[in-house]
Amino acid sequence: MLIAPFIVLASFAYVGLLFAIARYGDKRADAGRSIIANPYIYALSLAVYCTSWTFYGSVGRAATTGMGFLPIYLGPTLMAALWWFVMYKVIRISKANRLTSIADFVASRYGKSQLLGGLVTVIAIVGVVPYIALQLKAISVSFSIMLRYPDVVMPDKQGAPLFIGDNTFYIAMLLAAFTILFGTRHLDATERHEGLVAAIAFESLVKLVAFIAVGVYVTYFMYDGFADIFARAERIPQLAVLLYEGGDSGRYSTWASLLFLSMLSIMFLPRQFQVSVVENVDERHLGKAVWLFPLYLLVINVFVMPIALGGLMHFPQGIVDADTYVLTLPMSVQQPWLILLVFIGGLSAATGMVIVETIALSTMACNDLVMPLLLRQRWLRLTEWRDLSGLLLGIRRGAIVVIFVLGYLYFSLAGEAYALVSIGLISFSAVAQFAPAIIGGIYWKGGTRLGAICGLAAGFLVWLYTLLLPSFAKSGWLPITFLSEGYLGTDLLLPEQLFGLRDFDNITHCLFWSMAANIGCYVGLSLARKPTGAEHSQATLFVDVLKSSTLAASPPFWRGRATVQDLLALLGRFLGPERAREAYTQYARSRGLPAFERLEADAALVQHTESLLAGAIGSASARVMMSSTVDEEPLALDEVLHIIDEASQALAYSRQLEQKSAQLQAATDELRRANQRLQELDRMKDDFISMVTHELRTPLTSIRAFSEILSTHADLDAEQRHKFLNVIIKESDRLTRLINQVLDLAKLDSGRAEWRAEAVDLREVIEDAATTLAQVYRDRGVTLELELPATHAPVVADRDRLMQVMLNLLSNAAKYCDRPDGRVHVALRIMPDRLQIDVRDNGIGISAADQELLFEKFRQVGDTVGRRRSGSGLGLAICRQIVDHFGGQLWVDSKPGAGSTFSFTLPRGSGQAARASASDSAVAAVRALHG
Amino acid sequence: MRGNSVKGQCLVALFLLGCLLLDYPVLDLFASPTNVAGIPLLFVYVFSVWALLIALMTFVVERGRD
Numbered sequence: 001m002l003i004a005p006f007i008v009l010a011s012f013a014y015v016g017l018l019f020a021i022a023r024y025g026d027k028r029a030d031a032g033r034s035i036i037a038n039p040y041i042y043a044l045s046l047a048v049y050c051t052s053w054t055f056y057g058s059v060g061r062a063a064t065t066g067m068g069f070l071p072i073y074l075g076p077t078l079m080a081a082l083w084w085f086v087m088y089k090v091i092r093i094s095k096a097n098r099l100t101s102i103a104d105f106v107a108s109r110y111g112k113s114q115l116l117g118g119l120v121t122v123i124a125i126v127g128v129v130p131y132i133a134l135q136l137k138a139i140s141v142s143f144s145i146m147l148r149y150p151d152v153v154m155p156d157k158q159g160a161p162l163f164i165g166d167n168t169f170y171i172a173m174l175l176a177a178f179t180i181l182f183g184t185r186h187l188d189a190t191e192r193h194e195g196l197v198a199a200i201a202f203e204s205l206v207k208l209v210a211f212i213a214v215g216v217y218v219t220y221f222m223y224d225g226f227a228d229i230f231a232r233a234e235r236i237p238q239l240a241v242l243l244y245e246g247g248d249s250g251r252y253s254t255w256a257s258l259l260f261l262s263m264l265s266i267m268f269l270p271r272q273f274q275v276s277v278v279e280n281v282d283e284r285h286l287g288k289a290v291w292l293f294p295l296y297l298l299v300i301n302v303f304v305m306p307i308a309l310g311g312l313m314h315f316p317q318g319i320v321d322a323d324t325y326v327l328t329l330p331m332s333v334q335q336p337w338l339i340l341l342v343f344i345g346g347l348s349a350a351t352g353m354v355i356v357e358t359i360a361l362s363t364m365a366c367n368d369l370v371m372p373l374l375l376r377q378r379w380l381r382l383t384e385w386r387d388l389s390g391l392l393l394g395i396r397r398g399a400i401v402v403i404f405v406l407g408y409l410y411f412s413l414a415g416e417a418y419a420l421v422s423i424g425l426i427s428f429s430a431v432a433q434f435a436p437a438i439i440g441g442i443y444w445k446g447g448t449r450l451g452a453i454c455g456l457a458a459g460f461l462v463w464l465y466t467l468l469l470p471s472f473a474k475s476g477w478l479p480i481t482f483l484s485e486g487y488l489g490t491d492l493l494l495p496e497q498l499f500g501l502r503d504f505d506n507i508t509h510c511l512f513w514s515m516a517a518n519i520g521c522y523v524g525l526s527l528a529r530k531p532t533g534a535e536h537s538q539a540t541l542f543v544d545v546l547k548s549s550t551l552a553a554s555p556p557f558w559r560g561r562a563t564v565q566d567l568l569a570l571l572g573r574f575l576g577p578e579r580a581r582e583a584y585t586q587y588a589r590s591r592g593l594p595a596f597e598r599l600e601a602d603a604a605l606v607q608h609t610e611s612l613l614a615g616a617i618g619s620a621s622a623r624v625m626m627s628s629t630v631d632e633e634p635l636a637l638d639e640v641l642h643i644i645d646e647a648s649q650a651l652a653y654s655r656q657l658e659q660k661s662a663q664l665q666a667a668t669d670e671l672r673r674a675n676q677r678l679q680e681l682d683r684m685k686d687d688f689i690s691m692v693t694h695e696l697r698t699p700l701t702s703i704r705a706f707s708e709i710l711s712t713h714a715d716l717d718a719e720q721r722h723k724f725l726n727v728i729i730k731e732s733d734r735l736t737r738l739i740n741q742v743l744d745l746a747k748l749d750s751g752r753a754e755w756r757a758e759a760v761d762l763r764e765v766i767e768d769a770a771t772t773l774a775q776v777y778r779d780r781g782v783t784l785e786l787e788l789p790a791t792h793a794p795v796v797a798d799r800d801r802l803m804q805v806m807l808n809l810l811s812n813a814a815k816y817c818d819r820p821d822g823r824v825h826v827a828l829r830i831m832p833d834r835l836q837i838d839v840r841d842n843g844i845g846i847s848a849a850d851q852e853l854l855f856e857k858f859r860q861v862g863d864t865v866g867r868r869r870s871g872s873g874l875g876l877a878i879c880r881q882i883v884d885h886f887g888g889q890l891w892v893d894s895k896p897g898a899g900s901t902f903s904f905t906l907p908r909g910s911g912q913a914a915r916a917s918a919s920d921s922a923v924a925a926v927r928a929l930h931g
Numbered sequence: 932m933r934g935n936s937v938k939g940q941c942l943v944a945l946f947l948l949g950c951l952l953l954d955y956p957v958l959d960l961f962a963s964p965t966n967v968a969g970i971p972l973l974f975v976y977v978f979s980v981w982a983l984l985i986a987l988m989t990f991v992v993e994r995g996r997d
Contacts, residue, residue: 067973067974067977070977074949074953074977074981077949077981077984077985078946078949078950078953078984079946080988081942081943081945081946081949081984081988082942082943082946083942084936084938084939084942084943084992085939085942085943226969226970227968227969227970228969230966230969230970230971230974231969240964243964243971243973243974244962244963244964244971244972244973252955252956252959255954255955255958256954256955259950259953259954287992287993288992290942290988290992291985291988291989291992291993294981294984294985294988295985295989298978298981298982298985302978305974
């Protein structure tokens with residue numbers, strides 16, 4: 001049954017099943033009903049960590065080092081406990097900044113540096129190529145072995161031709177084709193591949209089931225349980241050693257360094273970053289993963305030792321490669337279905353790894369290596385291309401093929417000399433170089449771009465020299481003298497005993513020196529120079545991501561000009577116009593706007609666009625594209641530091657306080673002014689009261705005095721009596737007048753005055769007033785002239801009030817015109833919309849300062865000190881009230897020594913404009929005086 | 932999942948415990964040729980500690996105080 005065509009068919013069927021699951025997953029994702037939004041699926045997808053290394057290689061390692069295969073799985077278990085803090089932060093940062101790969105993460109953290117992104121990509125590709133070779137080897141070997149069923153024969157180690165005619169090459173190309181189909185059908189701004197995750201979770205289950213099946217079979221069907229196997233193994237001395245020592249005897253360091261390496265690898269292997277961070281749907285899934293993933297590791301490793309011992313005991317020494325026991329044991333007992341299951345399990349383990357890893361690597365290669373280089377070629381004018389999505393997909397597919405070819409080459413050139421696990425550890429040591437830059441990046445704001453670049457470069461070079469090149473030398477591709485003599489032939493630079501450090505296995509040795517160089521350069525160079533503005537802002541975004549949400553939400557650090565259409569067009573060139581519009585519509589809706597046309601091209605939109613772009617082409621390239629489209633003003637370092645310095649928060653608060661205190665100050669000032677006015681009005685009220693009482697008292701005093709005289713002196717002659725009585729009468733009149741005026745003003749003020757509206761001819765009013773005061777004028781010797789038009793001058797007003805105004809003006813004019821040739825001229829002019837009356841006198845005039853006081857209540861303007869005019873100072877105030885009531889205006893025009901002109905206007909014929917005069921509250925106090 | 936939650940701190944404590952128990956020199960204490968129910972001590976010890984750690988982590992995550 002297990003003939004080649006059947007095996008091939010079964011393999012294709014299995015991969016086809018995976019593909020179907022992936023398509024189903026993608027369809028459900030598009031419909032919004034994701035099947036992977038589930039913590040169990042998330043935890044299972046993390047198990048892509050277990051590859052052919054786990055499936056085949058662990059048994060091989062256990063057969064030589066006993067429990068020494070285990071630290072690779074204990075490390076991730078311990079690291080999972082730290083995920084609660086570390087991974088959570090990494091996921092949060094990546095979501096907030098829309099980072100889609102490790103290279104993106106590092107580049108973004110250190111000021112969106114394209115150089116750093118490219119460096120990380122190169123290290124990742126070079127470092128992971130051996131790991132991919134490992135998978136190819138596993139598939140190829142297992143396939144070759146299966147072909148020889150039922151004989152158990154190891155495949156030929158030598159002699160396979162390169163490329164054409166080499167089965168492994170075809171396997172590699174097939175895998176490349178599958179990977180392209182799985183992961184590069186379209187560009188997703190978030191780089192999420194829901195279908196892929198579903199397929200990977202399924203694969204994790206398959207390999208777990210397959211391995212447990214073999215384990216159970218070997219332990220309980222080929223032997224009689226754990227105790228039986230161990231008891232039998234104990235009896236064989238070489239095997240007994242394996243049981244009781246943990247790892248290479250005496251080499252404690254190996255165990256510890258493997259523990260440490262695997263802790264870093266579970267975080268920084270590109271495929272692990274992809275499934276745990278980029279593909280993460282909900283950060284709360286991390287909780288389940290913290291214990292589910294270690295549980296998976298435990299279960300899949302329980303049977304490793306029994307299988308290893310079983311194989312060692314079953315097969316004669318040295319014939320069968322221990323790496324193949326998982327397959328060859330069922331083969332040796334002729335269990336075809338189990339064999340097929342195991343083969344599919346191994347295929348699962350290998351394909352899962354290569355697909356996810358190469359997709360992650362191709363994303364990095366496209367976004368962080370190729371695109372930045374292409375963007376630099378100005379002659380290509382990439383920034384002007386209409387649609388770049390085709391180019392991007394093409395680059396990714398090309399990258400996938402190239403990576404597989406490299407993997408194949410490594411396998412051909414160096415893979416044969418090594419056990420599977422040893423190859424894998426070389427890759428672990430490579431990705432460990434990312435640890436200082438990333439861990440430092442999320443916890444230490446002082447990490448700079450220069451430090452990261454030098455640290456990475458130094459660590460990578462040490463790794464190259466102490467692990468990768470020796471692996472070529474051990475396979476014969478480099479001269480073996482490289483190992484024995486080293487570079488420049490000095491003892492100090494022996495690749496596996498650098499600077500004389502002996503007694504360590506090559507992994508520990510490399511780990512020590514590469515970490516020393518990496519961390520040393522990273523810390524040293526970061527401290528040597530201050531971070532730039534961009535670095536500092538990115539550092540804060542990363543390190544403080546869990547602090548105030550305002551920092552993450554506020555769109556910062558951008559000044560420039562762009563329109564919404566520009567941004568949309570830019571986005572469309574990378575995502576395709578449809579998806580770009582979708583993305584913008586979603587964004588607009590999240591902002592509460594009905595359509596994306598209503599969006600404003602503000603900093604928030606620009607940042608959102610940049611992050612969407614970063615999803616497609618990496619953050620460094622996105623930065624370049626944005627700045628080429630948008631006119632940007634570069635930020636000055638001190639500006640950025642000023643903005644985001646921690647003190648700026650305090651500054652914001654203090655500014656708020658300043659504002660509040662300024663408002664308080666303004667309110668206080670207003671209150672003070674109001675208070676002053678109140679005091680002034682109070683004084684004026686007091687003055688008025690004293691004046692009024694004085695005015696009232698004066699006539700009263702006269703009246704009383706003269707009455708008393710009349711009463712006590714009965715012997716006054718008739719003339720004197722007559723004179724006194726006249727005085728009394730006059731004073732009484734004056735008193736009455738005064739009281740009437742005050743009452744009048746109060747009534748006018750309070751609006752309780754009665755107004756009569758009647759048609760009045762203004763000419764008549766003026767003439768009547770003139771007649772009334774004619775005697776006064778004659779007495780004073782002032783001539784009165786009237787200049788009245790011939791036509792009718794009608795107004796609708798209260799006749800008496802108008803008379804009051806005229807009388808007041810005329811009597812004032814007479815009073816202040818006290819000179820021999822005094823003349824008062826009254827003119828009535830009819831204008832289109834109003835009537836204007838001017839009362840001009842050639843008296844002493846009124847100074848400018850006094851003019852302002854004239855119309856105020858309680859004010860009197862005297863020309864000389866001490867010379868009291870009769871009157872209360874209320875006359876003009878009353879006049880103004882009256883004129884205001886009629887909708888007119890009353891004013892004075894005068895210069896000292898040049899006479900005065902009092903003028904008032906009345907609207908023509910129209911009704912009264914009932915104007916409510918705004919009275920000060922202080923006047924209410926005065927009104928109270930009148931009751 | 933807050934930055935300073937008790938759960939996170941318990942997990943860090945478990946991490947340190949694991950580092951202690953699953954590494955040399957503690958590991959060396961159990962690398963002696965004795966058996967537990969026919970199974971070598973080292974094997975039993977490592978897998979038991981591993982299982983215990985996982986159980987504790989499960990407890991902290993699923994039922995611990997937040």
